[in-house]
Amino acid sequence: MAAIAENLAIMGGKKAVPDGTVKKWPPIDDTDVKSVLDSLRGANHAAGPNCKAFGDEFGAWNGNKHAIFTNSGTAALHMSLVACGVGAGDHVLVTAYSWSSSATCIIHHNAIPVFVDIDFDTMAIDPAKIEAAITPRTKAIIVVHLHGLSADMDAILEIARRHNLKVIEDACQAHAALYDGKKVGTLGDCAAFSFNQNKCLCTGEGGMFVTDVEEYRQKAAMLWSFGETRTPDQSRDYHAYALGWMYRGNDMTAAFGRSQLAKLDGYFAIQRENAAVLNRRLRGLPGLILPTEPEKCTHNWYNYACRIDMKKIGWTGEPTRMRDAVMKALQAEGVPASIWQRYILPRMTVFQAKNAYGNGSPWAENDALDVDYNPARFPVAQLHSETHFGMTMPLRAPNRTDVAELIADGIRKVFENLEKIDPDQVLKT
Numbered sequence: 001m002a003a004i005a006e007n008l009a010i011m012g013g014k015k016a017v018p019d020g021t022v023k024k025w026p027p028i029d030d031t032d033v034k035s036v037l038d039s040l041r042g043a044n045h046a047a048g049p050n051c052k053a054f055g056d057e058f059g060a061w062n063g064n065k066h067a068i069f070t071n072s073g074t075a076a077l078h079m080s081l082v083a084c085g086v087g088a089g090d091h092v093l094v095t096a097y098s099w100s101s102s103a104t105c106i107i108h109h110n111a112i113p114v115f116v117d118i119d120f121d122t123m124a125i126d127p128a129k130i131e132a133a134i135t136p137r138t139k140a141i142i143v144v145h146l147h148g149l150s151a152d153m154d155a156i157l158e159i160a161r162r163h164n165l166k167v168i169e170d171a172c173q174a175h176a177a178l179y180d181g182k183k184v185g186t187l188g189d190c191a192a193f194s195f196n197q198n199k200c201l202c203t204g205e206g207g208m209f210v211t212d213v214e215e216y217r218q219k220a221a222m223l224w225s226f227g228e229t230r231t232p233d234q235s236r237d238y239h240a241y242a243l244g245w246m247y248r249g250n251d252m253t254a255a256f257g258r259s260q261l262a263k264l265d266g267y268f269a270i271q272r273e274n275a276a277v278l279n280r281r282l283r284g285l286p287g288l289i290l291p292t293e294p295e296k297c298t299h300n301w302y303n304y305a306c307r308i309d310m311k312k313i314g315w316t317g318e319p320t321r322m323r324d325a326v327m328k329a330l331q332a333e334g335v336p337a338s339i340w341q342r343y344i345l346p347r348m349t350v351f352q353a354k355n356a357y358g359n360g361s362p363w364a365e366n367d368a369l370d371v372d373y374n375p376a377r378f379p380v381a382q383l384h385s386e387t388h389f390g391m392t393m394p395l396r397a398p399n400r401t402d403v404a405e406l407i408a409d410g411i412r413k414v415f416e417n418l419e420k421i422d423p424d425q426v427l428k429t
Ligand SMILES: Cc1ncc(COP(=O)(O)O)c(C=O)c1O
Pocket: 071, 072, 073, 074, 075, 098, 099, 101, 102, 144, 170, 172, 173, 193, 194, 195, 196, 206, 207
């Protein structure tokens, strides 16, 4: 291969994005500081008044009747399964490509994850492949709105209706994303949001369970707080009526969440402007597959996830080698690109081993050892995992379009010089 061009930063050329350009997330102002300090000076640092208020405000913002503030998105996912009546041994369909807990939450309730391949464009569960995975034991579908783009909900809800399945939305990455004009998290039976450091609404750690159904709220609330039926702000009888966990958030975190929520729509306006710059500047770059925004969907641009078209660039080696080399070249330019998930879910050891609780549980006792997690059954997810890279921070406030322009410069520079990138050289160091 030809020597790497000197103008690429990875070979010592000038960076396209100078150090310090991309500002950290989330922006913190005096209202955040006051909100958290007021909570700190208050009397209840556990499930205090901010927790209830945050749930109410988030529910109103998203359009849900009920919202329960949790200590993580994973907790809210587990609560969703219980709310929907999923029991031990039931099968739950889930996308083959997501964060691990989109699927481990199923095991948390001794149910059995059954993976479905993704649609290449939306990167979410492929509705065309759902029906083949349904069995008489299937109870629910977990739909992940990956990277802030809604899955194809018309098709999914129609299949769910026909087969009497519950639909749980994993909206952990998808605050404010729309499907057919409706916010995600209002489309299925219940939904989970995450507020961890990287999410579009950041409280450090935290999450929200949402639903419109009172019965689901009640079931979820029991799991949330020790199996009790009374919330921490009521007079509790400290009786475990059902199996429960400790999934409650704390008051200071909720106070932070409330002050960030008040600014959330403004943040999304900025994310959309920044994404528009990238879409405009990067369209047509040979070998670069940009994220799509299908009809009916409004992206929240949580993660600007791209794929490299290996065929188009003439790369016939291991896709991950070229992708990793390109990513290193991007990072050298100052573009904070990263790989989100290298492994598709069925490849992860927790599923391959089928032994989450020891003694083969929950597969062995539920006659589910033959559920097939062979990664070869999920070729689209595999292709995506091998060829993608993404970005979150440069699209987030306080970064504005001037930053997005520089990021676009960096990506263009690398993709216009792709033939000069030799993975054997780049990955040596
Ligand atoms: C798609 C998805 N589902 C679930 C989670 C879990 O959220 P949390 O980390 O708040 O438990 C995350 C984030 O980590 C996620 O990105």
